[in-house]
Amino acid sequence: MYVTTSNVLTEPLTLMSIGLGLTAAILITIAVLVPPSGIKNSKNIEGRGLIYYTCALFMWASMADMSIQTAHFGFFMGLESNTDYFTNGEPYLMTPIGISTQYWNAIVNYVLYLFIIYKIDNNQDPRNFVLYWCGSICTSQFVLMSGILTGSYSDQLEYAVWMNVTFVVFPVWVLWKYLVKPRTDLPVKIAEKHQSGFLDLILSVGLIAASCLAFVRVLGAMGSKFPVMKYYATHYEPHLLDETDFGKTWALYSAMYGIPFQLAAVYGLRCPGKEWMLNLSVYYAASMLQGSFVFTSYSWYPSSEEQYRIPDESRSTVLCINIALVFLANLLMFRCLSDPGYFAPKPAVQDKKRK
Structure with missing residues (x-):
């Protein structure tokens, strides 16, 4: 220093x-x-x-x-x-x-x-x-x-x-x-039949909704004139339009990575044996937490430009949306890590049994 x-x-x-x-x-x-x-x-x-x-x-x-x-x-x-x-x-x-x-x-x-x-x-x-x-x-x-x-x-x-x-x-x-790198925490014995439960249904609906929001957010950040995208960017998260482009690149990142993974995760929750869910759900949870916190905090700083701050009438809504996204992502991670057997590929399990 x-x-x-x-x-x-x-x-x-x-x-x-x-x-x-x-x-x-x-x-x-x-x-x-x-x-x-x-x-x-x-x-x-x-x-x-x-x-x-x-x-x-x-x-x-x-x-x-x-x-x-x-x-x-x-x-x-x-x-x-x-x-x-x-x-x-x-x-x-x-x-x-x-x-x-x-x-x-x-x-x-x-x-x-x-x-x-x-x-x-x-x-x-x-x-x-x-x-x-x-x-x-x-x-x-x-x-x-x-x-x-x-x-x-x-x-x-x-x-x-x-x-x-x-x-x-x-x-x-x-x-x-x-x-x-192969995981070492997969169980040797898993149930032969898996059923997707009510939590998986809730997560699937949430992931689809998050994908829709990411689509609206990224197009709004890109300056779309379509009413829904334009209204969201100007009335809910104006920091997406900041000239530094940090808001735009966050929207782009959450769409480029978030949408494909979120839709793939819906499939992974419905079909057992998708080991990649265990790794990517952890990465996804951290991404949403870091990005949501950093960009929601824009309006907290006196140095932030007034025109890009979250409007007072939308502040509660925006906070609830971002908290929900973080909660959803980390709940998905908890779901995956708490039941790794659901995502363990059967061939790998059978090989362990032979050994």
């Missing part, structure tokens, strides 16, 4: 160099203090590998996010507020969406890192926490990076923005690794 008080060290290229240098130094230090030989990778144990050290490194980034934002607001160790880092490095972090994203990373993602590291150090499968973290950070990075490159900040990009590549590449790699 003290680095940002020097005019020499706030040059964009210098800031990026310092950031990359500190990242490498911290990663090496962590590897020396907590060597990978402590817990080795095996068939059912993750071990201290790239995922472990990625979490340790990103924890430092979370603390940096917290210190930068709190110092900006004048609450960090008595330092006066300054905007040097934002001006010369990542100016979009001064927006309401940028502030909420950094605080989310500093608090929620930090806790997830702790759980993942704890699970690995205690020879437990960290899969669900890893997937939840992937849903959280991939959502924030897709929205931020897409908005940066297309919105009003696209002509203010400095070298420091490229430090975000690390926070895009590693989470995507980790996500892919766990999507293709």
